[in-house]
Amino acid sequence: MRAVEAIRRANQSGPPENSVLLRAACLGTVLVAIAACADMGEVSWATALGAMSLACLGMAFSYVTRSRPPGWIKILVAVGASGAFAWFFHAVSAPVGGITSVVNPLTVLLVSVLAVHSFHVPSRRDLLFSLGASAGLMGVGAAQAIQLRYGLFVLVWVFFSLWTLTEMWSSTSGGGRISATGLISAIAALTVTAAAIFLVLPAPVVAAKFNFLAQAGLGGFVGVPGGLAGDSGSPTQPSRAGSPQGPTRVGGYLGFADSLDTALRGKLGSTTVMLVRVQRPSYWVGKTFNQWDGENWTATLSSPHPLSQRSPFVLPVPEGNNLFGQSDLQTFYVVTSTADLVFHAESADQLWFPASKVFYANDGTIVSPIGLGSGAIYTVESQVTSPNPAQIRSATGQAALPLKSQSAYIQLPHPYARVHALALSITAGAQTNYDRVQALIAWIGAHTHYSTDIPPLPAGADTVDEFLFGNRVGFCEQISTSLAVMLRTLGIPAREAVGYVPGPYNPITDLYEIRADDAHAWVQVWLPASGWQSFDPTAVVPLANPAPGTIALADIGRVLARIPLIPAGTFVFGAALMAACVRWRRNRPPTWAGRIARRVERAGRRAGHPRRPNQSLGEYAMMLDTATGSGSATWRVLASVLEASAYGGLEPSSQTRRSLIAMVRRNGIRRRTVSLGTQKWAVQDSNL
Amino acid sequence: MPVSAMILVIWWLVAHNSGSGWVQAIGDVAFGTLTIGVVGPSVVLFRAKVRIVSAPNDATVGLPMEVLVDASTRLRVRADPPFDGEGLVGPGGRRRTADARITLVPQRRGVHDTLTLDIATAAPFALQWWSRRIVLPLPSALHVAPRRGRPHVLPVQPHEDAHVSVARAARDTGEPRGARPYRPGDNRQQVHWRATAHTGEMMVRELERPSAGPVTLTVTLPRDPEEAERVAERALATIVLLLDKGTSVLLATREASGQVLAPVSDRRGGGRRLARAVAGTGSSDQFGQIAVSP
Numbered sequence: 001m002r003a004v005e006a007i008r009r010a011n012q013s014g015p016p017e018n019s020v021l022l023r024a025a026c027l028g029t030v031l032v033a034i035a036a037c038a039d040m041g042e043v044s045w046a047t048a049l050g051a052m053s054l055a056c057l058g059m060a061f062s063y064v065t066r067s068r069p070p071g072w073i074k075i076l077v078a079v080g081a082s083g084a085f086a087w088f089f090h091a092v093s094a095p096v097g098g099i100t101s102v103v104n105p106l107t108v109l110l111v112s113v114l115a116v117h118s119f120h121v122p123s124r125r126d127l128l129f130s131l132g133a134s135a136g137l138m139g140v141g142a143a144q145a146i147q148l149r150y151g152l153f154v155l156v157w158v159f160f161s162l163w164t165l166t167e168m169w170s171s172t173s174g175g176g177r178i179s180a181t182g183l184i185s186a187i188a189a190l191t192v193t194a195a196a197i198f199l200v201l202p203a204p205v206v207a208a209k210f211n212f213l214a215q216a217g218l219g220g221f222v223g224v225p226g227g228l229a230g231d232s233g234s235p236t237q238p239s240r241a242g243s244p245q246g247p248t249r250v251g252g253y254l255g256f257a258d259s260l261d262t263a264l265r266g267k268l269g270s271t272t273v274m275l276v277r278v279q280r281p282s283y284w285v286g287k288t289f290n291q292w293d294g295e296n297w298t299a300t301l302s303s304p305h306p307l308s309q310r311s312p313f314v315l316p317v318p319e320g321n322n323l324f325g326q327s328d329l330q331t332f333y334v335v336t337s338t339a340d341l342v343f344h345a346e347s348a349d350q351l352w353f354p355a356s357k358v359f360y361a362n363d364g365t366i367v368s369p370i371g372l373g374s375g376a377i378y379t380v381e382s383q384v385t386s387p388n389p390a391q392i393r394s395a396t397g398q399a400a401l402p403l404k405s406q407s408a409y410i411q412l413p414h415p416y417a418r419v420h421a422l423a424l425s426i427t428a429g430a431q432t433n434y435d436r437v438q439a440l441i442a443w444i445g446a447h448t449h450y451s452t453d454i455p456p457l458p459a460g461a462d463t464v465d466e467f468l469f470g471n472r473v474g475f476c477e478q479i480s481t482s483l484a485v486m487l488r489t490l491g492i493p494a495r496e497a498v499g500y501v502p503g504p505y506n507p508i509t510d511l512y513e514i515r516a517d518d519a520h521a522w523v524q525v526w527l528p529a530s531g532w533q534s535f536d537p538t539a540v541v542p543l544a545n546p547a548p549g550t551i552a553l554a555d556i557g558r559v560l561a562r563i564p565l566i567p568a569g570t571f572v573f574g575a576a577l578m579a580a581c582v583r584w585r586r587n588r589p590p591t592w593a594g595r596i597a598r599r600v601e602r603a604g605r606r607a608g609h610p611r612r613p614n615q616s617l618g619e620y621a622m623m624l625d626t627a628t629g630s631g632s633a634t635w636r637v638l639a640s641v642l643e644a645s646a647y648g649g650l651e652p653s654s655q656t657r658r659s660l661i662a663m664v665r666r667n668g669i670r671r672r673t674v675s676l677g678t679q680k681w682a683v684q685d686s687n688l
Numbered sequence: 689m690p691v692s693a694m695i696l697v698i699w700w701l702v703a704h705n706s707g708s709g710w711v712q713a714i715g716d717v718a719f720g721t722l723t724i725g726v727v728g729p730s731v732v733l734f735r736a737k738v739r740i741v742s743a744p745n746d747a748t749v750g751l752p753m754e755v756l757v758d759a760s761t762r763l764r765v766r767a768d769p770p771f772d773g774e775g776l777v778g779p780g781g782r783r784r785t786a787d788a789r790i791t792l793v794p795q796r797r798g799v800h801d802t803l804t805l806d807i808a809t810a811a812p813f814a815l816q817w818w819s820r821r822i823v824l825p826l827p828s829a830l831h832v833a834p835r836r837g838r839p840h841v842l843p844v845q846p847h848e849d850a851h852v853s854v855a856r857a858a859r860d861t862g863e864p865r866g867a868r869p870y871r872p873g874d875n876r877q878q879v880h881w882r883a884t885a886h887t888g889e890m891m892v893r894e895l896e897r898p899s900a901g902p903v904t905l906t907v908t909l910p911r912d913p914e915e916a917e918r919v920a921e922r923a924l925a926t927i928v929l930l931l932d933k934g935t936s937v938l939l940a941t942r943e944a945s946g947q948v949l950a951p952v953s954d955r956r957g958g959g960r961r962l963a964r965a966v967a968g969t970g971s972s973d974q975f976g977q978i979a980v981s982p
Contacts, residue, residue: 135714135718138714139711139714139715141710142710142711142713142714143710143711145710150710151710151713154710154713154714154717158717161721162721162813165721165725165812165813165814165815166812166813168813168814169810169811169812169813169814170780171814172810172814173762173764173776173780173809173810173811173814174762174776174780174787175762175780175787176761176762176776176778176779176780176811177762177779177780178811178812179761182732182761182811182812183812186724186728186812186813189720189724189728190717190720190721190723190724191720193716193719193720193723193724194713194716194717194719194720195716197716197719197720198712198713198716201712201716506709508709508710508713509709509710510709651739651758653741653756653758653786653788654758654779654786654788655786655788658786
């Protein structure tokens with residue numbers, strides 16, 4: 001019986017809530033949360049608009065029936081909520097394809113429950129539940145939010161939440177209102193607390209085996225199965241070489257095709273191509289090339305073959321790669337149409353992709369059968385091996401590279417005698433292949449410069465010869481090609497890899513933003529005991545003839561890029577706001593009389609009547625009264641109360657204070673100019 | 689609070705497994721709001737300024753009295769014993785009018801220079817109430833008189849017989865001062881026959897009042913507060929009865945300063961004396977007694 005009584009008590013509604021403002025603010029949180037989820041695509045706009053209309057209707061109904069809610073409404077709410085739960089369990093019991101298959105039904109469930117529940121919110125406690133549920137809905141929306149635009153919804157929702165809570169206090173206290181200073185202080189303290197927690201807590205990271213997102217975007221089918229869209233970015237156009245006549249299109253890096261022309265580097269622009277959520281940043285490879293002809297790289301060793309499975313695709317181990325490494329889960333959100341290459345960290349072993357098949361080449365290249373248009377999402381899991389130099393040097397055992405492949409990866413179009421001699425001289429003291437690679441990279445870093453602003457190479461010229469023995473200025477394709485060719489002259493297997501490097505990191509969305517000009521080329525070197533290892537010689541190459549200011553700016557930019565600007569800025573802003581409040585409070589006279597006296601002086605000063613040092617407040621007030629010429633003794637009355645308070649300890653009541661100030665405002669603000677002897681006095685602004 | 693902490697932990701886990709900074713951001717805002725909602729009221733309470741603007745000088749146990757309180761912020765005020773009552777004070781409402789009046793009901797007689805109040809607030813977010821006990825000085829001493837109980841049984845005066853009403857006896861006793869013409873209602877036993885014969889009209893004796901000497905009421909309060917209240921109530925009722933009869937009353941009580949014997953001229957004076965009265969000393973069999981003499 002006691003338990004039944006406890007349950008009855010727990011379910012008992014509180015007193016009816018009469019505040020319309022509280023209901024309006026609470027409804028605002030619900031509407032914003034539903035709109036946020038709709039904007040993030042977790043619930044359709046039609047559903048969202050329907051739910052928002054229901055929530056408005058329900059809240060109005062609840063207000064009208066708050067004193068005596070009809071009995072049937074509880075049954076209706078219970079049936080509605082049960083139906084929503086039943087639908088949710090039915091939806092999530094379907095074959096799971098990723099987190100979206102749970103999150104989206106969960107969003108619909110929460111939206112439904114919020115809409116239904118709004119028909120029965122008679123009391124303050126019910127409104128508090130609505131506020132909490134809207135917070136949950138915002139959280140569900142945030143779990144998949146990948147855009148900063150979501151911050152707008154968060155800001156609006158926080159505004160409505162704070163409004164709800166302050167209205168709740170007003171309702172609880174029978175009309176209590178927080179002063180503007182108190183509210184600003186509370187918001188400042190809240191901001192500082194939230195920002196401090198954000199800064200102190202470790203950044204959110206993707207847990208392995210949790211996010212398996214895959215979603216088709218706006219791209220269509222590629223014309224040639226397994227073919228590459230190349231620089232066009234169009235899924236219907238097969239691979240083609242870049243054009244020297246003009247800049248390439250957004251996302252249309254020349255290397256994302258069957259061949260890579262090292263004589264050209266188009267202006268790719270800084271448009272965001274993809275957003276990537278990863279456990280650790282890495283170079284995301286799209287394709288590798290093995291055949292070098294002096295100007296172009298081509299992939300001749302293996303052509304992509306179809307893998308017909310259901311997602312997730314289990315990918316074969318790339319030729320020469322290790323079987324085991326550290327799991328690295330990457331989710332790519334395509335923003336702008338890009339090449340149909342499936343980018344991934346090296347040694348991908350599983351792929352969640354919204355298609356019935358993908359094309360796979362032995363070098364690890366993955367080609368999509370559909371165009372990667374805006375909105376496409378796919379997830380890759382790689383087994384990344386990142387051995388340190390000591391591990392590479394001490395590694396034993398010989399991983400086998402097929403003979404055919406071995407010869408293909410040391411292929412050269414001609415002997416490169418000068419290059420060979422240079423490579424030999426640079427690597428004279430190196431003991432291992434790894435040391436040779438490092439020596440060559442160090443030499444490149446010391447003797448070459450990076451620039452994309454160079455004229456095209458002369459027709460028939462060899463890129464490597466021109467770069468190493470010309471002015472030694474070039475871009476990443478030329479720098480990496482030079483390293484690859486130097487290694488090949490030494491008999492070390494090497495190949496050219498193209499893909500994307502991580503762009504700027506956004507700590508709020510936990511996403512790397514890949515821009516079109518983040519397309520990059522680097523070298524993969526075969527190390528017998530470690531397999532294919534990536535080396536980026538461009539990373540150590542300084543900019544060609546950089547201005548000192550540019551270097552300084554670049555350094556500052558790098559430093560700033562490491563600071564999470566939004567939370568840090570919020571923290572600084574909040575701290576500054578608090579400091580300003582504290583300073584203001586310190587400088588503020590401690591008593592009401594002191595504060596008002598100061599304001600009287602300020603008002604008089606503005607009106608051209610500064611208070612003289614030897615003037616008592618009463619005398620000063622008399623002067624102000626004379627100056628206004630109204631004949632009223634407004635200022636004297638005020639001064640007498642202030643002096644009685646300051647020196648006599650006779651504190652006026654709050655009501656008296658308010659009426660005094662109202663009187664002064666009523667009589668003192670009027671603009672008036674009077675002649676007083678030879679002087680003209682103008683008291684025009686009491687500003688009290 | 690444990691539920692809130694659990695929700696926040698779950699939230700944090702979701703944030704760190706979904707990889708979305710927005711979840712963490714919303715969670716941090718929620719945590720910040722909870723923190724300010726929980727801690728904020730203590731700051732508001734610490735900074736609150738409360739004073740009693742006015743209070744009555746006299747009150748009676750069990751009867752409501754109003755106190756004007758000036759508060760710098762909106763507060764819930766609850767009086768501590770021996771007062772009962774609560775209310776909301778401080779600026780509030782759409783027009784920022786201040787509520788200042790709280791109604792208190794004294795539960796026990798006594799003299800109070802201060803008022804102990806429990807002030808509480810949940811500002812700014814109404815998530816957590818914090819309360820603080822403050823002792824506020826009253827503008828002037830507040831005397832809380834006892835209730836008026838059943839009067840003590842007064843001894844019958846020698847000139848009274850059992851069938852004469854008290855009012856009649858009071859009128860018809862005293863020393864003769866002279867004679868005056870008869871007025872309807874005068875006691876025929878007071879007719880002054882000699883003067884009647886001398887003047888030729890009906891004359892009656894005029895008695896000097898008070899005819900009897902002052903009554904001394906000695907009140908010894910017991911140590912038990914409840915019992916002391918009952919005794920004080922009866923004493924007040926007796927005083928009122930005596931005063932209504934026109935009898936001068938000398939009230940003997942023990943106050944904190946010692947034994948006090950002083951006349952009581954009206955009910956308020958009696959109430960104040962009894963408010964100040966404390967339990968007697970000496971043998972316990974005298975306690976709780978009201979002695980009327982002569």
